[in-house]
Structure formats: structure tokens, C-alpha cells
Amino acid sequence: MAELAIRETAGQVQCLVKGELTIYQAASVREQLAALVNEHPNAELDLAGVTEFDSAGVQLLLVLKQKARQLGGEWALVNHAQAVTEVLETLNLAAQLGDPLLLTDSGNGGQP
Amino acid sequence: MNLDEAKGALVEEGRELLLAMEEALLAIEQSGPDAEAINAIFRAAHTIKGSAGLFGLQSLVDFTHLVESLLDKVRNNELAVEPAMLSLLLRCGDYIGELLSAVEASGEDQDPDAAKRLELMKELGGFLRKVSAVAATPPTSPVQVLATDAVSNECWHISLRPSLDVLRNGMDPLSIFRYLGKLGRIVHIHTLTDALPALDSFDEESGYLGFELEFASDASKQEIEDAFEFIREDSQLLILPPHSAVAAYIELIASLPEEPALLGELLVQSGALTAHELDKVLARQREDTIPQPIGEMLVQAQHVAGPVVSAALTKQKQSEQKKAQEQVFIKVEVSKLDQLINLVGELVIAGAAANMAMSQNNIEAMAGANEDVIGLVEMVRDASLSLRMVAIGEVFQRFPRVVRDISQELGKDIALTVTGADTELDKSMVEKLADPLMHIVRNAMDHGIEPAEQRLASGKVAKGSLHLNAHHDSGSIVIEVSDDGRGLNKEKILAKAIEKGLVQPEQSLTDSEIFNLIFEPGFSTASEITNLSGRGVGMDVVRRNIEQLRGVVEVSSQQGQGTRVQIRLPLTLAIIDGFQVKVAEQILVLPLDQVVECVDLGQGNGHNDLFNLRGEPLPFVRLRELFELGQADAIRESLVVLQFGQNRAGVVVDKLLGESQAVIKPLGQLFGQSKMLSGSTILGDGSVALILDVPNLIQRACSTAKTTSQDAMLARAAAGING
Numbered sequence: 001m002a003e004l005a006i007r008e009t010a011g012q013v014q015c016l017v018k019g020e021l022t023i024y025q026a027a028s029v030r031e032q033l034a035a036l037v038n039e040h041p042n043a044e045l046d047l048a049g050v051t052e053f054d055s056a057g058v059q060l061l062l063v064l065k066q067k068a069r070q071l072g073g074e075w076a077l078v079n080h081a082q083a084v085t086e087v088l089e090t091l092n093l094a095a096q097l098g099d100p101l102l103l104t105d106s107g108n109g110g111q112p
Numbered sequence: 113m114n115l116d117e118a119k120g121a122l123v124e125e126g127r128e129l130l131l132a133m134e135e136a137l138l139a140i141e142q143s144g145p146d147a148e149a150i151n152a153i154f155r156a157a158h159t160i161k162g163s164a165g166l167f168g169l170q171s172l173v174d175f176t177h178l179v180e181s182l183l184d185k186v187r188n189n190e191l192a193v194e195p196a197m198l199s200l201l202l203r204c205g206d207y208i209g210e211l212l213s214a215v216e217a218s219g220e221d222q223d224p225d226a227a228k229r230l231e232l233m234k235e236l237g238g239f240l241r242k243v244s245a246v247a248a249t250p251p252t253s254p255v256q257v258l259a260t261d262a263v264s265n266e267c268w269h270i271s272l273r274p275s276l277d278v279l280r281n282g283m284d285p286l287s288i289f290r291y292l293g294k295l296g297r298i299v300h301i302h303t304l305t306d307a308l309p310a311l312d313s314f315d316e317e318s319g320y321l322g323f324e325l326e327f328a329s330d331a332s333k334q335e336i337e338d339a340f341e342f343i344r345e346d347s348q349l350l351i352l353p354p355h356s357a358v359a360a361y362i363e364l365i366a367s368l369p370e371e372p373a374l375l376g377e378l379l380v381q382s383g384a385l386t387a388h389e390l391d392k393v394l395a396r397q398r399e400d401t402i403p404q405p406i407g408e409m410l411v412q413a414q415h416v417a418g419p420v421v422s423a424a425l426t427k428q429k430q431s432e433q434k435k436a437q438e439q440v441f442i443k444v445e446v447s448k449l450d451q452l453i454n455l456v457g458e459l460v461i462a463g464a465a466a467n468m469a470m471s472q473n474n475i476e477a478m479a480g481a482n483e484d485v486i487g488l489v490e491m492v493r494d495a496s497l498s499l500r501m502v503a504i505g506e507v508f509q510r511f512p513r514v515v516r517d518i519s520q521e522l523g524k525d526i527a528l529t530v531t532g533a534d535t536e537l538d539k540s541m542v543e544k545l546a547d548p549l550m551h552i553v554r555n556a557m558d559h560g561i562e563p564a565e566q567r568l569a570s571g572k573v574a575k576g577s578l579h580l581n582a583h584h585d586s587g588s589i590v591i592e593v594s595d596d597g598r599g600l601n602k603e604k605i606l607a608k609a610i611e612k613g614l615v616q617p618e619q620s621l622t623d624s625e626i627f628n629l630i631f632e633p634g635f636s637t638a639s640e641i642t643n644l645s646g647r648g649v650g651m652d653v654v655r656r657n658i659e660q661l662r663g664v665v666e667v668s669s670q671q672g673q674g675t676r677v678q679i680r681l682p683l684t685l686a687i688i689d690g691f692q693v694k695v696a697e698q699i700l701v702l703p704l705d706q707v708v709e710c711v712d713l714g715q716g717n718g719h720n721d722l723f724n725l726r727g728e729p730l731p732f733v734r735l736r737e738l739f740e741l742g743q744a745d746a747i748r749e750s751l752v753v754l755q756f757g758q759n760r761a762g763v764v765v766d767k768l769l770g771e772s773q774a775v776i777k778p779l780g781q782l783f784g785q786s787k788m789l790s791g792s793t794i795l796g797d798g799s800v801a802l803i804l805d806v807p808n809l810i811q812r813a814c815s816t817a818k819t820t821s822q823d824a825m826l827a828r829a830a831a832g833i834n835g
Contacts, residue, residue: 030316
């Protein structure tokens with residue numbers, strides 16, 4: 001079962017996704033997220049709590065990001081859980097669905 | 113001379129030979145076969161073959177050998193020249209050109225276009241078989257050609273487009289990829305997301321993703337296929353073994369649902385294909401009328417996110433760098449160099465004479481020597497700048513072929529005449545002119561020149577004519593493309609412009625203003641879209657390109673008589689002869705080429721920014737007002753009359769200082785917005801003077817004169833000057 005928690009901090013809307021994000025939850029989650037994207041084209045989707053992830057989840061995120069862009073905003077995906085990262089690596093979709101902050105040339109270019 | 117350089121020389125020489133071959137072929141087409149022309153073609157093919165043999169470029173050798181065999185038959189009168197053969201040979205020439213480009217890009221001898229090669233070889237073989245049963249060279253069978261035509265990719269290439277129901281049926285492609293990991297290594301995977309619908313029509317249980325994989329494995333094809341067993345039912349699955357034929361990839365691209373251009377990029381990016389395939393895609397893209405790098409096209413269409421395109425773009429950049437490298441060398445006539453060296457010799461002598469006069473403290477001799485030195489410096493300047501100049505014939509020479517091909521495509525009979533091909537302009541411009549000219553020529557052939565029956569009906573000769581001309585005119589070069597076609601329809605253009613909102617219905621426009629509306633973005637009067645033009649792209653791009661070269665493009669037309677497009681470019685030299693003027697302690701420089709005369713403004717002779725010059729009204733601008741340099745305090749102002757193209761206008765200045773040479777320095781970002789300035793220069797005393805942009809000044813003067821004049825007569829007079 002997937003749970004969504006929406007919170008707003010300093011004008012930045014954040015949505016936390018917890019639980020499974022697969023074909024079994026896609027229908028229910030999609031409705032809530034579609035409503036959210038229409039309301040807030042600029043938001044962050046926190047994927048730290050995702051436990052399971054599959055192609056259906058990939059498609060859902062892609063479509064939501066596309067919608068946000070059409071509305072002139074940007075949905076940023078952050079804090080990818082291990083389950084999500086694995087799938088993105090397998091399908092080579094990091095460029096489209098990766099964390100915008102981690103998409104640098106070297107993964108450890110930061111200060112220690 | 114290393115091997116790469118030698119190969120570069122081979123490519124260079126090959127291209128020149130191909131040009132000669134093309135010219136000879138076109139000559140035969142025009143005026144029947146003659147032994148000399150046929151010999152020239154044979155020589156070209158033979159020489160290319162010989163040079164390619166030296167480097168062991170087998171595929172080039174094989175192909176040119178076939179062409180040569182055919183020509184040999186023609187030379188020995190065993191075969192008669194026929195139109196089909198001529199156009200086959202022209203296409204062969206194009207293909208050899210592609211082969212040469214491939215050699216140039218990588219030094220390798222890879223096939224840029226397997227399908228085309230096959231087709232050409234078949235046709236060549238057809239002609240050769242006509243000669244006798246004992247053909248000198250039996251055409252190679254297609255199978256062999258393909259076998260030598262394998263790609264270098266050592267991976268299996270798998271294209272998977274699962275059916276929509278794949279997820280619904282409980283199968284996730286992800287699990288198959290995980291399983292493939294046990295059979296071998298997935299070297300690269302690309303997930304295609306462009307089949308995804310919009311959120312509102314998105315069905316979360318359907319599978320919209322497509323996949324392209326490079327898979328390194330020792331497994332058999334059967335084993336790999338078995339991995340996809342559960343979803344193979346109604347999915348599209350294509351598996352190409354390592355080292356498949358290029359043609360197989362071409363087929364693959366053709367059978368997949370996505371854009372060929374996109375797939376080409378992906379295949380290169382994933383390492384499935386070499387860059388040559390991409391080159392082909394890029395070539396295809398260049399034929400497209402929308403001049404937009406493919407990568408951008410894809411990103412805009414949101415097919416591919418930024419980073420994904422980078423590999424392909426790098427490739428594109430490399431070929432651009434290649435182009436830039438070609439600019440390292442330039443061909444110069446020996447006589448020009450000799451002249452320059454002679455002048456430098458004279459300069460050395462004159463310098464010695466000046467030194468002598470200095471040491472003797474002989475003022476008179478010094479003045480004389482100084483004059484000599486200055487005169488020689490000017491001559492050296494001109495001579496060295498002329499080294500960079502090339503004849504525009506370099507651009508013009510490609511048009512006979514273009515006109516031939518397009519007129520065949522359109523089924524029109526069009527003759528091309530070229531004059532002024534030896535007019536010189538700066539080397540850097542020659543390359544940038546090619547594309548805009550091509551657009552204009554295509555447009556003229558497509559829309560300008562009518563089909564033969566229409567021409568006959570309106571009392572013209574059936575053969576349409578197109579004329580390319582170039583000449584120098586007061587410091588600019590003018591290039592004209594004229595046709596004797598149907599001309600531009602004023603009413604139609606105006607109606608269209610009003611419909612598109614480019615002009616207001618109540619605006620009154622001069623004829624030339626109406627004609628020049630065709631350069632507005634998105635404007636196209638063609639009622640039927642052909643594959644050459646008429647998509648409303650082109651002419652606006654032409655204008656943008658010309659303006660980037662600091663030039664102007666104008667069109668004039670006579671209904672039923674024809675159209676003439678005129679491009680006027682500055683000779684953009686780094687040094688100009690300038691004319692210095694002073695305005696409120698500021699020294700400004702005008703290019704001397706564009707200064708016609710200077711007159712005294714006198715009192716009360718300039719009303720409404722119009723000056724009465726020997727009975728003719730002349731619009732002018734006061735530089736003091738233009739640059740906000742404050743009010744003049746009772747001085748005699750002078751008027752400098754400037755001319756650019758057909759237009760004249762005056763500028764009012766405080767003082768005339770006279771001629772001087774000006775070395776043009778670009779202006780920084782700070783002045784980037786100012787249209788009235790074109791550069792700056794350093795004066796003899798070390799101070800900086802600004803160089804004025806005459807075309808813009810004239811335009812400004814004419815437009816303010818038009819708007820401020822209350823009197824309709826004056827407006828007409830000003831319009832007369834504009835026209």
C-alpha cells in the first residue's frame with residue numbers, strides 16, 4: 001500500500017511517497033498525484049520511503065513530470081530510495097528521473 | 113607528410129576530381145557526348161581508384177573500379193551514352209563523395225550508405241551486362257557486398273517494443289532485463305518514453321515503454337529469444353547478432369515505430385553503430401528544410417532528456433571542428449603572394465630611406481620618405497587582405513548540378529546562367545552564403561518559374577531561365593538571383609500578411625515593402641506544399657543568415673515578368689578607409705566607401721529632418737541629437753551625404769576632419785545594443801574613435817523623415833528616395 005503525505009515548507013510543496021509504488025497501487029496513487037500536479041506544478045516528490053518500484057511506477061513518474069512541465073512548472077524527484085535507484089539504473093533513466101542535485105559528472109565531487 | 117595528411121590530400125584531390133567529373137557529365141547532358149568530356153570522367157574515376165588503392169581503401173577501390181569499367185566501355189564505343197547512364201554516373205559521383213567524407217572523418221574506409229551502394233552497383237552491373245555476355249567485371253553479388261559490410265559492434269542489438277498489455281498480464285520487462293544479466297552483460301540500454309500519452313489519457317496498467325539494448329553475451333540467439341518468451345506473443349522484438357550487416361540496421365530503423373532520426377542517434381549513442389550511420393542521419397537532417405540541430409529537435413519534442421543527447425551532439429561538434437580545421441589552409445594565387453613580397457621589399461627600402469633622412473636631420477627628405485612609407489603601407493594592407501579573398505565562383509559552381517536535379521524533380525525545363533563568378537569576397541563569407549543562396553534558388557525554381565504550358569500560355573518561351581550574378585558596388589558585394597517566372601503577387605502577399613497579422617489593414621506600404629514581407633517568419637504564399645519549399649520556412653531563415661553576415665537582402669519583382677532577390681554584403685575587412693568627423697569633441701569614423709559628398713548645412717535649410725540637396729529632398733539625422741551630446745553652440749554644421757545600396761541619407765556633424773585609415777576593433781558587450789555603431793578604432797594619438805553603422809543610420813534617417821513629415825508631398829518624395 002502506498003501512502004502520500006503532502007507538506008508545505010517556505011512555499012515549497014513537498015510530497016512524501018511511502019510504501020510500494022508498483023502496478024498494484026498505480027491507479028489509486030495516480031489520482032491523488034494528478035490532482036496535486038494540477039494544483040502545484042512546482043513541487044518536490046520525496047521518494048525516500050518507496051519500498052517497491054516497477055515499470056508502472058516509472059511510467060507514472062514520467063507522465064507526472066511531463067504534465068508539470070506542460071503547466072510551466074517542474075516536479076523534482078529527490079531522496080530516491082534504493083528500490084527506485086536500482087530500477088532507474090537498469091533502465092538507464094537517471095537522466096529523466098534522477099535527482100537533479102546528484103546529476104553531476106562525479107558522484108563525490110562535494111566537500112567532505 | 114604523415115599518413116593522415118596524405119589521406120587528407122587524397123580526399124581533397126578526390127573532391128576536385130569529382131567536381132570535374134560532374135561538370136563533364138553536365139556538359140554531356142547539355143550538348144551531347146564528346147571524347148574529351150568522357151575522357152575527363154574516366155580520368156577522374158581512374159585517379160581516385162589509384163589513390164585509394166595506395167591506402168588500401170578497399171571499398172572505395174571496388175566501387176570506383178566498377179564506375180571505371182563502365183566508362184571504359186563508353187570510351188571504346190562499346191556502350192552508348194544515354195540519359196539514364198548520365199544520371200546514374202552523377203549519383204555514383206555523389207556516393208564516391210560520401211565515401212571520401214567517410215575517409216576524411218575517420219581515416220577509415222567504412223560504408224556510409226550500404227543500401228545506396230547496392231542499388232548503384234546493381235545499376236552499374238546492368239549497364240555492363242548490356243555490353244556482352246563476357247563482362248569485364250561481373251558485378252559482385254549483393255550477398256558478398258553485405259558480408260564485407262558488417263558493423264563493428266560486437267554486441268547483440270535487441271529492440272523491444274512490448275505490447276500495451278504486458279504489465280496487465282503481470283510481466284514486467286524489468287524482470288526480463290534482470291534475467292538477461294545472468295546470460296551476459298547489458299552494455300547499454302535506452303528506454304524510449306515517447307509513446308507515453310499525456311496524464312489525462314494515461315492508463316496506469318498499460319506498458320508504454322520501448323527499449324533498445326546492447327547486450328554482450330556468448331549465448332545463442334535461441335537462448336536470448338527464450339528470455340523474452342513470455343512477452344513475445346504480441347510484442348515487437350528484433351534481435352540482431354553481433355557484426356550484423358549495416359543493411360540490417362537500416363531495416364531495423366525502418367521497421368520500428370519511432371522517428372528514424374531519433375533511432376539513428378540512439379544507435380550511435382549506445383555504441384550499436386559507428387558514427388557514419390549518424391552522419392547519414394545528419395545528412396538527411398540537413399536536407400530537411402528546418403535548420404535545427406537534431407538533438408535540439410529531440411529535446412524540444414521531449415523525446416530525450418538533455419544528457420542523453422550529449423553523445424550524439426559531441427559527434428556533431430566533432431564534425432564541425434573538422435570543418436573548422438579545414439580552414440587552417442587556404443589556396444592563394446602565387447602572383448598575389450609575389451606582389452605582396454615585392455611590396456614588402458619596397459617598404460623595407462622606403463623605411464631605410466626614412467632612417468637615412470632622420471639621421472641627416474633633413475626635414476624635406478623625411479617628409480618625402482614618410483609619404484612613401486605611408487603609401488606602401490596602404491598597398492601592403494590591400495595586398496595582404498586580398499589573400500583572404502576568394503572568388504564567389506566557389507559557391508556558384510555547385511548550382512549547375514542543383515538546378516539540373518531540381519528541374520528534373522519538378523519536371524520543369526530551366527536554364528541557369530552565371531555571371532560575375534570571379535567577384536571576390538572574404539573566405540569566411542563564402543561558406544556561410546551557400547545555404548541562403550540554395551534556399552533562394554530553390555524558391556525561385558519552385559514558385560517563381562511556371563510550368564512550361566503556363567509559360568507558353570502567357571507568351572514566354574517554354575524554357576525558364578535563372579540567373580546568378582555577383583558584382584562589387586561601393587564597398588559591398590552584391591549577389592543577385594533573378595528568374596523570369598511569374599513574379600510576386602502583391603495583392604496575395606498583402607492579404608496573407610494582413611491575415612497573419614504582420615501588417616495592419618489600414619497601413620499603406622510601398623511595393624518594395626510589400627515584397628519584402630516574404631522574409632517575415634512563418635510567411636509562405638505557396639498554396640500547395642511541395643517537398644522543396646512552401647512550408648513557410650526558408651525565406652525568414654535566409655534573411656536571418658544574411659543579417660548575421662551584416663548584410664541586407666531585398667526582393668523586387670514584376671508581375672508576370674520575374675523576380676530578383678538581391679543580397680548585399682559588406683566586404684568585412686579588418687581595415688577600412690575611414691572618414692573622420694567631429695561631433696561635440698567626439699571623433700567618429702564613417703566608412704569612406706559609403707560617403708558620397710559633404711555639403712554646408714547653412715541656416716534654416718533643414719526642416720523636418722529633410723534637406724534640400726539641389727532640389728532633391730534628403731532625409732538626415734543630427735548625430736548630436738542621436739547620441740545626446742547636448743546642444744550645438746552656434747557653429748557651422750556640415751552635412752555628410754551617405755549612400756548604401758539605393759538609399760541615401762545625410763548625417764549632420766560639427767566638423768569634418770578628413771580621410772584616415774581605421775583598423776576595426778569589435779565593440780564590447782557594452783555597446784552590443786547600439787545599432788548605430790559597428791565598431792571602434794584607435795586613432796594616431798592613441799585615443800578611441802567609434803565607427804558608425806551607415807546602413808542603420810540611413811534607415812533611421814529615412815524612417816524619421818517619413819514619420820515626421822506632415823506634408824503628403826514630402827512623404828512621397830521621401831518614399832521616392834526609399835524606393
